[in-house]
Amino acid sequence: MFYxxxxxxxDAKDITVKGLEIVKKCDRVYLEAYTSILTIGKENLEEFYGRKLLVADRELVENNADIILENADKEDIAFLVVGDPFGATTHTDLVLRLQQQKIKFQVIHNASIINAVGCCGLQLYSFGEIVSIPLWTETWQPxxxxxxxxxxxxRNLHTLCLLDIKVKEPTLDSIVKKTKFYMPPKFMSVSEAADQLLQILEKKQSLSDQELTLTHSSLVVGLARIGANDQxxxxxxxxxxxxIxxxxxxxxxxxxGNSLHPLESEFLLQYAVDDKELQLLKH
Known part of the structure; x- marks a missing residue:
C-alpha cells in the first residue's frame, strides 16, 4: 500500500494520529522536500516519528518516481507532504502513476495554506484563482x-499568491555541463513579491492609458509561517x-478583492501597519 x-x-506534531500510525508501520518513508517546507528540519521529524526519512527532492519525484514506487504492491510506503497531499499538481501525477500501475493507495489529508489563509479574516468562499509568483532573474521576468x-x-475576489521557493535547483552552468551543482536555497518574501508587482504596474501604466484597478495604494495582506507559533x-x-x-x-x-465585507474589514484592523490602513479599512 502506498500512503x-x-x-x-x-511542526512535527501537526501530523494526524492516523498519519503518524501509518508512518510508524511503513517499510519506507519519503519526505517530499521541494514544493514546500516545514518550520522545522528533517531531524526533528525523525526524532518525533522514531524512524529515518528518505528525502525526495524534485529530481527524484519528477524524474525517478519509479524508485519511490518500487515494491509498493508488496510493501507499505509513505510519502510525506507539507500541508495537504493535493496542494501541488506533482502529487496528482503521482496518484495517476499509482492508478496506472494498479497499486493500492490511501490519502491522509491535513491543513494547507489554501484553507489556513482564512486566519487573516478574509472569507474563504470569496477567494478566486490561486496564483504562483515566480522569482525573477535578470533575463526571465514573466x-x-x-x-x-x-x-x-x-470580480471582487481575493487572490492567494503562493511565493516561489528554490530548493536544490541546478545552476545554469551545471545544466550546460551536465554536472550536479545547485544554487543556494531561496525563498521569496512578501517584500520581493510586492516589488515585482509594483514593477509590473509601472510597466503596464507606461504601455496603456487605461485606468488600472490595482494601484500602489491598494491594500495587500502579508503572511509568514502560518501554522507556526511565530506566525x-x-x-x-x-x-x-x-x-515589510x-x-x-x-x-x-x-x-x-476591491470591496471587503464589514466582518473582513473589522478582522483585518488588528493587522494594520499604521493609521492610514486603519482609516482605509474603516471606510
Missing amino acids: LIGLGLG DSFYDKILGNYK EICICSLSKMRK DLGLPLHCLVIP
Whole structure:
C-alpha cells in the first residue's frame, strides 16, 4: 500500500494520529522536500516519528518516481507532504502513476495554506484563482500571473499568491555541463513579491492609458509561517509591503478583492501597519 500523508503547516506534531500510525508501520518513508517546507528540519521529524526519512527532492519525484514506487504492491510506503497531499499538481501525477500501475493507495489529508489563509479574516468562499509568483532573474521576468490577480480583483475576489521557493535547483552552468551543482536555497518574501508587482504596474501604466484597478495604494495582506507559533500577518499598501520584513519563510501574499465585507474589514484592523490602513479599512 502506498500512503500520501499530509503533514500540516506547523511542526512535527501537526501530523494526524492516523498519519503518524501509518508512518510508524511503513517499510519506507519519503519526505517530499521541494514544493514546500516545514518550520522545522528533517531531524526533528525523525526524532518525533522514531524512524529515518528518505528525502525526495524534485529530481527524484519528477524524474525517478519509479524508485519511490518500487515494491509498493508488496510493501507499505509513505510519502510525506507539507500541508495537504493535493496542494501541488506533482502529487496528482503521482496518484495517476499509482492508478496506472494498479497499486493500492490511501490519502491522509491535513491543513494547507489554501484553507489556513482564512486566519487573516478574509472569507474563504470569496477567494478566486490561486496564483504562483515566480522569482525573477535578470533575463526571465514573466508577468502573466498579474492578469489572473487582476481578473480576481475585478470580480471582487481575493487572490492567494503562493511565493516561489528554490530548493536544490541546478545552476545554469551545471545544466550546460551536465554536472550536479545547485544554487543556494531561496525563498521569496512578501517584500520581493510586492516589488515585482509594483514593477509590473509601472510597466503596464507606461504601455496603456487605461485606468488600472490595482494601484500602489491598494491594500495587500502579508503572511509568514502560518501554522507556526511565530506566525506573522500584516496589512498595508502594496508600495509599503515592498519594505515589510516578516522574517523567516515561508511567506505568502493576499490581494483582497476591491470591496471587503464589514466582518473582513473589522478582522483585518488588528493587522494594520499604521493609521492610514486603519482609516482605509474603516471606510
